[in-house]
Amino acid sequence: MRLLVEVGNDLLLVYFVVLNSCYLALIGLAFVEFGRAQRRRTFSGTDELFRNPLTPAVSLLVPAHNEGPVIVPAVRALTALRFPRFQVVVIDDGSTDDTFERLRAGFDLVEVPYVVPDDVPHHGEVRSVHVARDSPDTLLVVRKRNGGKADALNVGVNLARHELVCMVDADSILDHDALLAVVKPFAEDPLRVVAAGGVVGIVNGCRVSAGRVVDVRMPRQWVVRIQIVEYLRAFLTGRTGWSRLGGLIVISGAFGLFRRDVLVRVGGMALDTVGEDAEVVVRLHRRLREADADYRIVFLPEPISWSQSPSTLRVLGRQRRRWHRGLAEVLQTHRVMIGNPRYGRIGLIALPYYLLFELIAPFVELLALILLPLGLLIGAVNVQFAWRFVLAAYGYGIVVSLAALILEELSFHRYRRWRDITWGFLAAVAENLGYRLLLAPAQVYGVWLAWRGREAVWGTNLRTDFEEPTGR
Amino acid sequence: MNIRNDLGWLTIVLLLLTGLITVLIVGAALIRTIRLLRDRRQEQLAAAPRRALLAFVAEGGEEGSEELLAISPRAWRAVEPAAVALLGKVRGDAHRALAEVFEQRGAARRAVAQLRHRDAVHRARAAETLGHLGRPDVIDAIHPLLDDKSPEVRMVAARALGAIGSPASAAPLLAALSRRQMPAHLIAFDLSRIGAGAVPALQAALSDAEPSVRATALNALGLIGSIGSVTAITELLDSESHPDVRLAALTSLGRLGGRSSIAPLRAALDPARTPGLRAAAARSLGEVGGREAAEVLGTLLADPDYHVAHEAAQGLRRLGVPGRRRLQEIAEGVPAGPGAAHARQALALLDLDEGGDQP
Numbered sequence: 001m002r003l004l005v006e007v008g009n010d011l012l013l014v015y016f017v018v019l020n021s022c023y024l025a026l027i028g029l030a031f032v033e034f035g036r037a038q039r040r041r042t043f044s045g046t047d048e049l050f051r052n053p054l055t056p057a058v059s060l061l062v063p064a065h066n067e068g069p070v071i072v073p074a075v076r077a078l079t080a081l082r083f084p085r086f087q088v089v090v091i092d093d094g095s096t097d098d099t100f101e102r103l104r105a106g107f108d109l110v111e112v113p114y115v116v117p118d119d120v121p122h123h124g125e126v127r128s129v130h131v132a133r134d135s136p137d138t139l140l141v142v143r144k145r146n147g148g149k150a151d152a153l154n155v156g157v158n159l160a161r162h163e164l165v166c167m168v169d170a171d172s173i174l175d176h177d178a179l180l181a182v183v184k185p186f187a188e189d190p191l192r193v194v195a196a197g198g199v200v201g202i203v204n205g206c207r208v209s210a211g212r213v214v215d216v217r218m219p220r221q222w223v224v225r226i227q228i229v230e231y232l233r234a235f236l237t238g239r240t241g242w243s244r245l246g247g248l249i250v251i252s253g254a255f256g257l258f259r260r261d262v263l264v265r266v267g268g269m270a271l272d273t274v275g276e277d278a279e280v281v282v283r284l285h286r287r288l289r290e291a292d293a294d295y296r297i298v299f300l301p302e303p304i305s306w307s308q309s310p311s312t313l314r315v316l317g318r319q320r321r322r323w324h325r326g327l328a329e330v331l332q333t334h335r336v337m338i339g340n341p342r343y344g345r346i347g348l349i350a351l352p353y354y355l356l357f358e359l360i361a362p363f364v365e366l367l368a369l370i371l372l373p374l375g376l377l378i379g380a381v382n383v384q385f386a387w388r389f390v391l392a393a394y395g396y397g398i399v400v401s402l403a404a405l406i407l408e409e410l411s412f413h414r415y416r417r418w419r420d421i422t423w424g425f426l427a428a429v430a431e432n433l434g435y436r437l438l439l440a441p442a443q444v445y446g447v448w449l450a451w452r453g454r455e456a457v458w459g460t461n462l463r464t465d466f467e468e469p470t471g472r
Numbered sequence: 473m474n475i476r477n478d479l480g481w482l483t484i485v486l487l488l489l490t491g492l493i494t495v496l497i498v499g500a501a502l503i504r505t506i507r508l509l510r511d512r513r514q515e516q517l518a519a520a521p522r523r524a525l526l527a528f529v530a531e532g533g534e535e536g537s538e539e540l541l542a543i544s545p546r547a548w549r550a551v552e553p554a555a556v557a558l559l560g561k562v563r564g565d566a567h568r569a570l571a572e573v574f575e576q577r578g579a580a581r582r583a584v585a586q587l588r589h590r591d592a593v594h595r596a597r598a599a600e601t602l603g604h605l606g607r608p609d610v611i612d613a614i615h616p617l618l619d620d621k622s623p624e625v626r627m628v629a630a631r632a633l634g635a636i637g638s639p640a641s642a643a644p645l646l647a648a649l650s651r652r653q654m655p656a657h658l659i660a661f662d663l664s665r666i667g668a669g670a671v672p673a674l675q676a677a678l679s680d681a682e683p684s685v686r687a688t689a690l691n692a693l694g695l696i697g698s699i700g701s702v703t704a705i706t707e708l709l710d711s712e713s714h715p716d717v718r719l720a721a722l723t724s725l726g727r728l729g730g731r732s733s734i735a736p737l738r739a740a741l742d743p744a745r746t747p748g749l750r751a752a753a754a755r756s757l758g759e760v761g762g763r764e765a766a767e768v769l770g771t772l773l774a775d776p777d778y779h780v781a782h783e784a785a786q787g788l789r790r791l792g793v794p795g796r797r798r799l800q801e802i803a804e805g806v807p808a809g810p811g812a813a814h815a816r817q818a819l820a821l822l823d824l825d826e827g828g829d830q831p
Contacts (some may be wrong), residue, residue, distance in 0.1 A: 042556070118778075133825065392485050
């Protein structure tokens with residue numbers, strides 16, 4: 001027993017060191033990438049992309065379920081994006097609130113007898129299709145029976161008439177040029193790029209005006225401030241690093257762009273998982289590698305989609321339970337790829353990383369909570385060692401979070417106020433002192449639900465109106 | 473040595489981490505302070521020149537060039553990124569006048585020298601500036617950048633050549649496509665910016681061995697609106713087997729229009745062809761328009777492939793009176809044919825287009 005606890009504690013030490021070293025390495029890769037992008041900003045060619053009639057057109061797919069408070073300003077902001085040719089397809093997935101009524105009133109919708117193709121499968125029956133009276137080719141709203149987010153997206157893919165489809169959450173606000181920036185890799189490398197993801201930022205606390213984020217600020221709630229640091233570390237720098245390594249396996253459902261033909265070829269979004277955004281990317285990797293295709297899936301740190309984040313621990317827990325469940329389902333579905341050299345970096349590096357350091361991490365956090373006190377109790381670990389060990393593990397984590405914050409400050413410096421960066425530093429400390437541990441039970445429960453194979457449902461939204469003042 | 477009993481190393485690690493956290497926090501504060509001070513200094517330096525620049529452009533370049541030429545080199549460096557961006561946006565007299573200011577400040581000379589800089593970013597910025605200046609005499613200096621080892625420099629060079637618009641750049645741009653695998657859509661646009669002067673080189677490229685060159689030439693001819701190329705494109709379609717090239721040919725025929733485009737587009741609708749190409753042909757037929765196109769499109773509404781039928785219906789929607797008539801025949805047919813649903817959809821949208829469904 002004593003030996004077991006001793007070895008367990010040693011393994012914990014190694015685990016935390018390797019985990020944080022991986023984060024640090026990804027931040028290092030992101031540092032190189034951000035530097036490159038910053039220096040090239042003046043000749044990015046975005047204006048030419050806007051003027052070019054051959055720039056691929058985009059269908060923006062907006063799945064919506066009970067999004068009444070945000071749907072009209074969100075869609076209005078999307079229709080005002082700077083891009084040469086695009087349409088917005090809103091898929092009302094059986095909302096029980098006034099989502100559709102607000103849309104109808106806001107855009108003067110007219111029902112049309114639309115023919116819906118069946119390029120990719122969906123369960124929820126399409127009830128009606130509507131277009132905006134004054135711009136029938138720009139805005140399409142489809143009402144369907146509730147079937148979940150992936151089901152709604154598949155209906156959107158079927159109705160999309162452009163060669164690229166961009167999935168956007170209904171509570172998201174895209175930067176004005178975000179679509180141009182995320183389409184750029186498709187224009188520059190049209191034969192190889194099949195999917196691209198943009199970074200997701202947290203809009204809570206920011207000042208929003210006329211459907212645009214005009215002043216980026218830290219919110220009042222600590223739980224959201226910590227998430228901002230977490231997003232910077234895990235999403236902005238982490239995914240940039242993975243993209244640089246050619247191992248990106250997650251494109252956020254809040255802002256992802258795909259070639260429609262390739263998406264149709266792989267069967268659209270999976271209907272049996274809550275992690276449909278990660279699943280579709282892994283499936284793309286799998287099918288394209290099995291076909292020996294020369295392809296790229298890229299992440300762009302520059303275009304931002306701003307989303308509302310949970311502002312209470314209860315809602316955050318539900319979100320993380322869903323995310324972790326999704327990850328477990330993806331890894332389970334594509335387990336044949338893990339460690340398989342046939343799938344290159346995805347099989348040998350990315351998926352094993354996600355298994356060892358994303359899926360298992362909450363289990364290890366909780367195990368540490370048991371093993372360390374147990375070691376102290378039976379005398380397998382001495383007290384002097386224990387407190388130093390805990391401090392070192394958390395200290396390394398804090399270094400990693402601070403490094404991500406500094407990288408943001410160096411590259412984009414979106415948070416302009418001194419007090420925001422001060423709160424960011426404090427949140428970087430708080431993230432490592434208990435925040436992850438608080439979320440671990442929800443994440444473990446998510447893995448349990450994946451294991452049990454319970455039916456997936458939409459998460460509950462607690463949206464606030466974009467036009468309400470969210471900043472101070 | 474048992475690591476659990478030897479606490480020395482762990483204490484050292486803790487001290488190192490504490491030091492590192494302190495350095496990171498202080499470093500971040502320093503970085504922010506330095507950036508804010510630098511931005512403020514740059515802003516102060518650039519404020520007056522920027523006002524002069526905007527006033528100059530607003531006046532169409534008629535007044536204020538002396539003021540711009542009198543700006544100190546330090547202040548000009550601060551405002552130069554904004555000035556270059558402005559140069560790329562303004563047109564006509566204001567552009568010519570601003571380009572003249574750049575010339576007199578030695579920007580063109582400096583940019584030409586920078587084209588051979590060892591740093592790719594410098595080379596790209598130089599090519600971008602020269603493109604904005606629109607000087608045909610520097611194209612020979614830019615052409616070698618189409619073979620630059622950096623793909624970004626190659627793309628900026630192509631863009632600059634498109635902006636300058638010299639016909640002599642058409643052949644090098646087409647040649648770079650196959651040699652360097654440049655993005656075809658971007659090159660096609662750059663070639664189209666050259667205009668009619670590029671047409672002879674583009675027509676010659678239709679017989680190039682490389683499919684991407686043929687497809688790019690076709691796209692550029694379509695964008696230029698080279699009606700005289702319809703025959704050459706039609707002839708190419710007779711023998712072309714590459715799907716990307718066929719797609720580009722069909723799309724270009726749609727852009728170019730004219731009665732002579734209808735026969736090859738109709739031939740491309742053969743059910744033996746792939747649905748993607750047939751849908752493109754249907755879309756192009758809709759763009760060409762006319763009574764004959766309406767007849768062909770009407771028959772396609774019953775096509776088993778959704779996308780072919782959809783494009784045909786949308787094509788009829790764009791055709792005006794003959795399109796509406798054909799759609800009504802199909803929608804009101806008794807018994808309802810397989811294309812009736814597509815026809816009803818297109819008619820409903822057409823009513824909205826024409827404001828016929830006012831509340």
